[in-house]
Amino acid sequence: MWLYDALRSGFNLEVDAWSIQLFRLCVATACLFKFVVDLAQGGFVRLSRDSFTRHQLIGGRWRRQARLLIALHRPVHVLRLVAAVTLLAGIHPNASALVAALGLVHELIYEYRRHAVYLAAVLILCLPAGRLADGVLPRHHMTTENTWSQFLVVVLTIQMYWSSAWHKARSHQFSSGRLLAQFVRVASLARPQQRYPEYWYPVPPDALVARVYSGKFWPVIARSVIVCETVLPIGLILPLSWRIAVFGGLLMHLCFTALLPIRLIPYTLATVGSFVLFNVSNSHGA
Amino acid sequence: MIEVLLSVSFMGFLVWAGFVAPTATLFSWPMFSHMSLMVPELHVRPDGRPSTKVNVYDYLTPGNIAGEDILDPLLAYLSTRVGPVYGVALVYDRTGAFTIRVKDSHVVV
Numbered sequence: 001m002w003l004y005d006a007l008r009s010g011f012n013l014e015v016d017a018w019s020i021q022l023f024r025l026c027v028a029t030a031c032l033f034k035f036v037v038d039l040a041q042g043g044f045v046r047l048s049r050d051s052f053t054r055h056q057l058i059g060g061r062w063r064r065q066a067r068l069l070i071a072l073h074r075p076v077h078v079l080r081l082v083a084a085v086t087l088l089a090g091i092h093p094n095a096s097a098l099v100a101a102l103g104l105v106h107e108l109i110y111e112y113r114r115h116a117v118y119l120a121a122v123l124i125l126c127l128p129a130g131r132l133a134d135g136v137l138p139r140h141h142m143t144t145e146n147t148w149s150q151f152l153v154v155v156l157t158i159q160m161y162w163s164s165a166w167h168k169a170r171s172h173q174f175s176s177g178r179l180l181a182q183f184v185r186v187a188s189l190a191r192p193q194q195r196y197p198e199y200w201y202p203v204p205p206d207a208l209v210a211r212v213y214s215g216k217f218w219p220v221i222a223r224s225v226i227v228c229e230t231v232l233p234i235g236l237i238l239p240l241s242w243r244i245a246v247f248g249g250l251l252m253h254l255c256f257t258a259l260l261p262i263r264l265i266p267y268t269l270a271t272v273g274s275f276v277l278f279n280v281s282n283s284h285g286a
Numbered sequence: 287m288i289e290v291l292l293s294v295s296f297m298g299f300l301v302w303a304g305f306v307a308p309t310a311t312l313f314s315w316p317m318f319s320h321m322s323l324m325v326p327e328l329h330v331r332p333d334g335r336p337s338t339k340v341n342v343y344d345y346l347t348p349g350n351i352a353g354e355d356i357l358d359p360l361l362a363y364l365s366t367r368v369g370p371v372y373g374v375a376l377v378y379d380r381t382g383a384f385t386i387r388v389k390d391s392h393v394v395v
Binding site: 007010011041042046050052053055056059111114115117121128148151152155156159160162163164166167168170171172173174178179180182183185186187189190193194195196198259260262263 | 287293294297300301304305312313314316320321324341342343344345346348349359367378379380382383
């Protein structure tokens with residue numbers, strides 16, 4: 001297994017720079033999508049006077065730094081958008097990744113969302129990569145300069161899936177299917193009240209919803225998610241099962257994205273993009 | 287060598303954060319594992335004026351589905367700006383569904 005070989009060799013194992021460069025494109029696209037949507041949905045004035053988010057920030061654990069955070073809000077929004085564009089274009093990729101990550105950290109202070117934690121974390125873990133970009137498009141080039149970064153992103157992604165499965169398996173609310181049923185119900189009731197549309201698909205008919213609720217649909221879906229999240233990292237790390245695991249992982253993330261389409265698209269882009277980092281033998285032969 | 291030490295430490299931290307530490311810890315990932323959602327029907331009654339319906343989604347950040355945890359801060363916020371809040375909220379949590387009442391910007395179970 002290349003993860004063990006990389007660690008044992010002190011990260012002197014050669015990997016194809018193409019992998020992390022493709023991942024960089026996915027993460028940069030995810031950031032760009034997130035930042036543009038955020039601006040389109042009033043992100044620029046989110047901390048303006050009398051907003052509820054500002055009220056929470058001033059009354060929360062960061063109240064001492066609140067004035068500074070509010071003053072930095074708009075410049076940070078502009079800078080992180082520029083950083084996402086330059087990261088996508090491969091211009092000063094490490095500096096761009098750092099600025100985009102800092103922009104996400106700033107957002108996490110007033111709106112803590114785990115998909116943003118993952119985005120910020122993988123951007124920070126990409127910083128040690130020596131060949132994060134060779135121009136806009138990824139290029140094949142065997143090097144040891146990216147091995148450590150690739151290792152760290154893969155380790156974090158494995159831990160994220162297993163930790164998520166662990167918490168879901170221990171939660172009766174999730175494993176019984178109740179949480180998913182409740183979420184879909186509340187989200188469909190919330191739709192007409194949301195200021196910015198989140199869903200691209202219509203509200204399912206009541207007859208269909210009633211049939212689905214009364215059956216084993218949600219418990220089966222919930223347990224399938226736990227199994228998928230547990231098995232996916234193993235499938236991705238083994239070269240033989242990599243392709244099947246990519247297909248399964250993509251399907252699982254598309255289902256997640258249906259729950260909160262606009263919100264979870266960046267997370268899906270980043271996690272599915274990380275699949276390419278798992279299998280070094282795949283990039284050798286590509 | 288420093289990379290190996292940092293990596294092993296990072297992996298140790300990830301094991302602790304992901305499986306041992308409280309769920310609020312950084313790198314703990316309890317996404318969709320525990321939720322307390324609500325469907326609120328709230329009204330504000332400014333002094334001497336008819337009540338006005340409150341849409342909580344006007345105040346939440348986009349893409350948020352209202353959770354019970356947001357109710358108390360939102361009531362405190364609305365009471366200081368638009369007046370006392372009244373109404374009901376249907377709450378969905380791990381025990382099922384139940385209704386809570388809001389009277390004069392306070393939750394009355």
